[in-house]
């Protein structure tokens with residue numbers, strides 16, 4: 007990866023900012039999202055070939071609206087403002103932005119009123135371009151030296167440019183798929199205006215990651231906490247390719263895993279020739295969890311015990327200098343944003359605090375990648391498909407899927423029910439359409455009737471969701487017959503369960519996990 011071919015996206019808080027970054031990378035150019043508060047000096051140091059100003063929920067008509075250092079506009083670096091990004095550019099450069107009488111949300115048709123490199127090669131539909139709008143404000147007057155390049159009925163200034171200053175603005179969103187020529191427009195900005203070259207392909211990324219790891223780590227030993235999830239597994243594959251036997255993986259069995267998980271993870275990585283060592287700490291975890299009901303306490307106990315066990319095991323291995331982690335780009339952005347809730351969620355499984363405690367250097371080889379990029383790279387590194395296609399599984403495992411106290415009996419029941427649900431999903435080709443599916447244990451007694459007898463036992467809930475980023479999710483509309491079949495199997499095969507329910511709550515208002 008030649009870093010100099012980099013595009014910077016300044017995030018004004020739009021729900022689409024990450025999408026812009028992904029589109030740019032899909033087109034083959036490395037992109038990074040930064041905050042508007044990052045100093046101009048820092049931006050210059052990053053040496054971007056172009057800057058994209060994202061949309062955002064604020065109004066530039068307010069005095070407190072977020073903006074960039076005005077000098078950014080005179081550096082000569084190509085700039086593309088999208089929606090709010092266009093409006094703030096207009097305002098900063100002496101144009102006028104007003105609150106629109108007609109707010110536009112959804113499809114719109116625009117006409118291209120002046121030629122622009124942005125629109126070269128774009129196909130029109132009956133002379134018009136179909137785009138996606140989402141705005142309340144609009145540019146009423148363009149800055150001096152600019153020309154209008156696109157207009158819609160409700161928004162006469164839907165795009166502008168100043169070719170000599172290399173500044174462009176679009177009121178619509180080229181990054182969303184509803185703007186069906188959006189990729190072409192972004193490609194024009196990247197290649198024709200910024201002069202980027204394609205440098206972000208899977209094989210280039212792997213080559214550069216391998217050489218970075220080799221030059222950083224040299225002959226030193228690296229320790230990796232391997233959970234068998236996608237991120238840590240891809241890191242294991244990458245490190246194995248880079249440093250071979252200097253990688254040592256530790257897999258902690260906290261007793262809150264799914265049926266067969268220990269054997270599956272161990273045999274998968276052993277077969278690949280990776281040094282993986284399993285630590286069975288289930289008794290320790292279970293004894294610490296005994297009698298604990300509060301979800302936050304459970305999480306803390308599991309997280310802290312995990313760190314203790316990992317540290318104890320790590321100390322048994324001589325000469326380790328590095329701790330590798332499967333941190334990915336969304337984790338980096340989340341933890342650098344003001345809202346820290348998501349990074350707190352991940353601190354358990356990312357073995358937070360360990361590197362400093364153990365005096366280890368931190369190695370995060372996939373911290374620049376989005377999840378879908380991690381999967382692509384994983385596939386090219388020959389990570390087994392059953393690992394890459396697995397649904398995410400939380401660090402605290404079944405511990406946060408058993409409401410109330412966690413004990414061995416409940417774990418065993420939940421493991422069996424979960425296996426039934428997941429096996430059936432796979433059998434019916436439904437598993438890969440879902441983002442995450444699992445069973446939750448509810449220690450609530452309910453009456454049932456089986457044969458001539460009465461059953462008074464606990465309840466299980468099935469949870470299946472669809473989501474892109476796990477920040478929001480919809481409950482999956484699984485076929486009724488399918489849910490019925492799973493429910494039947496569970497109640498027939500597990501005598502200690504009297505009833506199965508299906509969770510039809512989205513996120514928000516619920517979360518994906520129950521605790």
Ligand code: XMP
Nearest residue numbers: 351352354355398400401402476517518519
């Ligand atoms: P929630 O329940 O917050 O879950 O909607 C969003 C995603 O995060 C996973 N999750 C966790 N992962 N440690 C993890 O490693 C945790 O403590 C944790 N809590 C939730 C959850 O499974 C879902 O994919």
